[in-house]
Amino acid sequence: MCRNITTLRGLEPPATSEEVEAAARQYVRKVTGVQKLSDATRDAFEAAVAAVAAATERVLDELPERRTPPPTLPPLRRAEVQERIARRMAEREEHERLHELGLAHEHADDGSVVTT
Structure with a gap:
């Protein structure tokens, strides 16, 4: 299916x-x-x-x-998937850090963060 x-x-x-x-x-x-x-x-x-x-x-x-x-x-056992997950987690942590510090940033259409 x-x-x-x-x-x-x-x-x-x-x-x-x-x-x-x-x-x-x-x-x-x-x-x-x-x-x-x-x-x-x-x-x-x-x-x-x-x-x-x-x-x-x-x-x-x-x-x-x-x-x-x-x-x-399974995907979670594949190296490329683990790398992608780690990259997303790092980006998410950076995004949360920007919010905590009150730093200006924009949210891009793809979900990434653009600092201004």
Whole structure:
């Protein structure tokens, strides 16, 4: 159904709760069409993510061990994804620092921060 959701069963080490939540978030995004949360969608979206993640954890626990590992590595285990996450976190921290210091800055369309 969704090419972005990778197989979590059979990973070594086993899938983390972060990986399960990421897969649940992708699934809920796909079936709802919600890409950006708003006040009108946030509660229902987050409740759905929690429910799908719980169901995923349960099914992974109940299924027998997989004989072969999944053919693809989940995104959170890929170096390029980890680098992108680290870059976004650094940008977010810098943005929050600018707010805390009361420094003038602008928000670009792509979500990046432009200092003035």
